[in-house]
Amino acid sequence: MIRLTIPSIEADDLAAVREVLATGFLVQGPRVAAFERALAEYLGVRHAIAVSNCTAALHLALLALDVRPGDLVIVTAYSYTATANVIELCAAQPVFVDIQPDTFNMAPDRLAETLERLAATRAALGRVRAILPVHTFGQPADMPAIMAIADRYGIPVVEDAACALGARLAGRPAGAWGALGCFSFHPRKAITTGEGGLIVTDRDDLAWRLRALRNHGQDPDAAGPDFVMPGFNYRLTEFQAALGLTQLAKLDRIIAARRERADRYDQLLAGSAVQPPAVAPGAVPVYQSYVVLLPPAAAAGRGDLIGRLRREGIETTIGTWHMPMTTYFRARYGYRPGDFPVTDDVFARSLTLPLHETLTAEEQAQVVGRLHDALAVALRP
Ligand SMILES: Cc1ncc(COP(=O)(O)O)c(C=O)c1O
Known part of the structure; x- marks a missing residue:
């Protein structure tokens, strides 16, 4: 099977984990602190706070x-x-914004429209606490445009860079x-700790709160345990x-x-009916996933196409989710097809191809050849 993804776990990774397990000190400690320092340096930020995912x-x-x-x-x-x-877990409400058709990232003009609409009622704008763009599949979102809009309204931005470590x-x-x-x-990302996550910020006040919140509400600066707020256990382990x-x-x-x-x-895809992922000017993506768009006529047959490729030894999957049209959000807020037309289209036509460090040129040629064969079947009248 040509797998969708294979994490790059090697002898030094195994040795590092074994060494920590042998010490018996397994929960958040000096290795977590060292991992945070290394990531803060890599990303050029003041604070990096490791969490469980x-x-x-x-x-x-x-x-x-x-x-x-x-x-x-x-x-x-x-x-x-x-x-x-x-957002729901904070008992707040998401306000969804449609995406760009080529990068699959939040469309800045749709964001601006959304804020203008909310600004029509001052009370609604006052309830907006954050803007949450995603660097979809490791392709950087249009941050200069998004930050300019956010700054105009004085709203903080939280970047979901789950897939984008190393993207610029x-x-x-x-x-x-x-x-x-x-x-x-997570193992589908470029590097993995099994499960694991990170928050970065340059703001000292936010870093202090985050360190307290991940560790049962303990003051991270106090000499001994002092519980100053209700918090979670969202810690990373030493072996991770x-x-x-x-x-x-x-x-x-x-x-x-x-x-x-x-x-x-x-x-391999150039000139075919399958559209490769776009890269915005000035963007350096990391390709957490390589997601193509099938021709519109193939959308209805995508499930069969994925099944056929699997039977031929090639693992593929959809891109990601149309969140407003998942059962929970659709039922709660009454979204309908057409509310987010670009997301409707991209969700229906996207296909993720295998991509990992050990994938060979021959395997890639095989993936594209079989994909084109499967597409010909899907498009047959
Ligand atoms: C865009 C995005 N955000 C958040 C998450 C959640 O990450 P985790 O699995 O580490 O909780 C994922 C997981 O794949 C993701 O793709």
């Missing part, structure tokens, strides 16, 4: 910004459901533009951090390999 990172980011019941958080429509779930735009790392940036170390450190040392190599394979797919 990116869902926890996003949840704490919103709580640190004081998102409260009844507040509004503006969020892209096309993402993994964790991105919007955390105009030379600046994805995740390091807004008040807060959140990352994931040890794995994170050995993985981080390989990140640039892994990203380079992913880019090389993405370029090869681009060439």
